[in-house]
Amino acid sequence: MLTPQEIAIRASRAYPSLLRAWLRGEPFSPLDLPAGAPPTDYRSLERAVAVLLEGAKTTPGYGYTVELQTRTLRKHGQQSIPVRIRIESAEDLLQLAGKHAEFAAFVADVALIRASLPALEPWLQEHAQHVIAKHGLWPELLQVCSYFCANPRPNLYIRELPIAVHTKFIEQQTAILTRLLDALLPSEALNADAKTFERRYGLRYAEPLVRLRLLDPTLRERLGLPFTDIAAPPSALATLPGADLDCIIVENKQILLTLPPMAATIALFGGGFQVELLQELPWLHQCRIRYWGDLDAQGFQILARLRGLFPHAVALMMDAATLETFHEFTVAGTPTAAHHPLPHLTPDEQALYANLIRSNLRLEQERIGHQYALRCLRG
Numbered sequence: 001m002l003t004p005q006e007i008a009i010r011a012s013r014a015y016p017s018l019l020r021a022w023l024r025g026e027p028f029s030p031l032d033l034p035a036g037a038p039p040t041d042y043r044s045l046e047r048a049v050a051v052l053l054e055g056a057k058t059t060p061g062y063g064y065t066v067e068l069q070t071r072t073l074r075k076h077g078q079q080s081i082p083v084r085i086r087i088e089s090a091e092d093l094l095q096l097a098g099k100h101a102e103f104a105a106f107v108a109d110v111a112l113i114r115a116s117l118p119a120l121e122p123w124l125q126e127h128a129q130h131v132i133a134k135h136g137l138w139p140e141l142l143q144v145c146s147y148f149c150a151n152p153r154p155n156l157y158i159r160e161l162p163i164a165v166h167t168k169f170i171e172q173q174t175a176i177l178t179r180l181l182d183a184l185l186p187s188e189a190l191n192a193d194a195k196t197f198e199r200r201y202g203l204r205y206a207e208p209l210v211r212l213r214l215l216d217p218t219l220r221e222r223l224g225l226p227f228t229d230i231a232a233p234p235s236a237l238a239t240l241p242g243a244d245l246d247c248i249i250v251e252n253k254q255i256l257l258t259l260p261p262m263a264a265t266i267a268l269f270g271g272g273f274q275v276e277l278l279q280e281l282p283w284l285h286q287c288r289i290r291y292w293g294d295l296d297a298q299g300f301q302i303l304a305r306l307r308g309l310f311p312h313a314v315a316l317m318m319d320a321a322t323l324e325t326f327h328e329f330t331v332a333g334t335p336t337a338a339h340h341p342l343p344h345l346t347p348d349e350q351a352l353y354a355n356l357i358r359s360n361l362r363l364e365q366e367r368i369g370h371q372y373a374l375r376c377l378r379g
Contacts, residue, residue, distance in 0.1 A: 001036045001048045004055030007064055007085055011096035018090055019106065019128040028090040035066070035082040045079070052082055062095040063087075105135045116142040117149070123183040134176055140165045141173065145180050152189035153202025160204075207233035210277055211253075211269035215262040219245070234280035242266065243286035248316070248377070249278070249306070251293045252365045260374055275302055279309045289313040295323050296362035297336040300345060300353040307344035317368060317376050320352055323361075326368055333362035 002010075014031055021028065035052075039045045057063045067084040087093050094100045109131050113120055124131065134141060147163050148154075159167045170177065174197040181201060182190065191200050198205035214220060214228040223240050246265040250256050251272055259267050270293070271277060278284060291306055291313050293299035299318060306313050323330070336357050341350050356362075 001038050001045075001052065001082065002033065002085055003048070003051065007033065007055075007087075008096050008098070011087060011093045012099070014087075014093060015097050015099055016128065018093060019103075020125070022090070022107075023110070023125055023128060028093075030089075031087040031093065033085040033087075035085055038081050049080070049082060057088075057092065060095075062092050064092065064096065102132060102135075106132050109135055109138050112138055113142065117145060117184065119149075119184055120145075120180065123180065127179070130176060130179065134173075137173065137176075140169055141176065141180065144170060144173075144177060145184055148181055148189075148201060149184055152185060155202060155204055157204045158198070207235060208271070208274065208277060210234050210237055210271075210281070211256065212237065213256055213259070213267045215248075215259055215265040215267055217261075219264070219266065234277050238280055238282060240281075240283060242281070242283040245287050247284060247287040247289045249275075249289065249291045249313075250365065251299070251302070255292070255365050255373075258370065260377065262377070270302070270306075272298075272302060273305070275306050276309065278306070284310060290316045291318075292316040292365060293318060294362060294364050295352075295356070296333040297353060297357050298334060300342060300349060300356070303349070304342040304344045311344065315349065317365075317373065318352075319348065322368065322372075322376075323352070323363055325372065326363055329367040330361045330363045333360045335360055 010031070010033055018028065039048055052066055055063065056066050058065075065086045065088065066082045067086065068080040069083045070078055071081045087096065091100075094103050106128070110124060113124060113131070131138075143163050143165055144161075147161060154161065158170050161170070178197060178200065182192075185201075189202070191202070194200040196205065197203070209231040210233070211229075211231040213230075214223070214225070217228055220226070220228060223242065225240075244264075246262065248259060248262075248265065248267045249270045250259070250267060251270050253269065256267055256269050266287075268278065270291070289306075289310050289312060291303055292315075293302050295318055303313070303315055303318065333356065342353060345353060
């Protein structure tokens with residue numbers, strides 16, 4: 001037989017349905033619950049019925065009602081047995097679930113959202129719990145959303161936005177703001193593939209730097225660069241006239257600095273798994289690209305990601321012969337779970353990648369002899 005505590009739990013489970021119905025303007029549907037089988041022991045039955053009736057609506061003035069039915073029990077004769085529990089009103093359910101104050105706040109927040117940004121109505125219908133979770137923040141959230149609706153892709157830093165909301169607030173609430181702005185803004189006003197809030201909504205941000213070194217000093221004039229070694233945001237390097245050059249991408253700064261002079265060649269510091277930054281340099285698609293990474297599982301994973309961006313990239317010193325030549329300098333790698341074959345690798349690269357995972361080996365770039373590297377680079 002149900003207890004008052006179990007009835008309260010059932011009310012809590014029905015609370016989200018009440019929220020959705022209220023948002024749609026639908027009347028409350030009373031909740032009918034079977035009371036459950038009565039205890040077979042008479043004293044237990046007597047106590048269970050007494051507890052159930054004490055917690056019923058007639059005592060506190062809200063809650064549930066109990067439908068009794070007279071039954072003849074084999075051992076105890078005629079008894080009034082609870083057969084059904086009924087929660088008749090939304091007020092009763094809210095009190096039982098302990099959600100009365102929360103629901104009042106929810107109603108006020110929904111009224112504010114509807115008055116400020118009616119276009120959020122479809123979002124509201126699906127995300128009542130988000131409204132509740134952000135209680136107390138809605139005035140500021142709606143200010144931010146209203147600004148972006150009026151000024152899509154503002155090309156400002158968050159700190160520069162002319163909104164009476166501090167920078168930290170926006171930085172701390174990007175998850176809910178993303179949900180709201182995606183529901184409000186047209187597709188052309190956002191970059192749906194971007195992983196950061198700033199890039200998604202056309203804000204300025206502290207761009208990571210790409211380091212570029214000219215292995216041919218005569219390229220300074222052609223590229224309009226003041227130095228042969230420079231680190232700059234990808235957006236600043238995107239317009240370089242770099243088509244038809246040779247490009248070597250490496251993952252170690254000492255290697256970058258010790259690459260030899262080479263005609264019509266530039267070198268880039270790859271940044272490991274941040275290699276996607278290089279897709280912001282469109283002229284790389286017209287360059288001959290060689291990639292030299294560590295000989296380990298992660299090096300081939302980075303190579304696969306690079307080839308996803310630049311299919312014509314060629315691996316350099318990432319082969320079985322190099323591994324064998326410098327095998328005495330290998331160390332334990334980062335343990336990597338067995339993977340399916342990586343996309344964009346050649347059969348030989350796939351085989352070496354699988355072998356490196358099995359053996360958990362790593363040959364770092366800087367452990368490859370300099371003279372050997374010079375021969376490979378010039379060959």
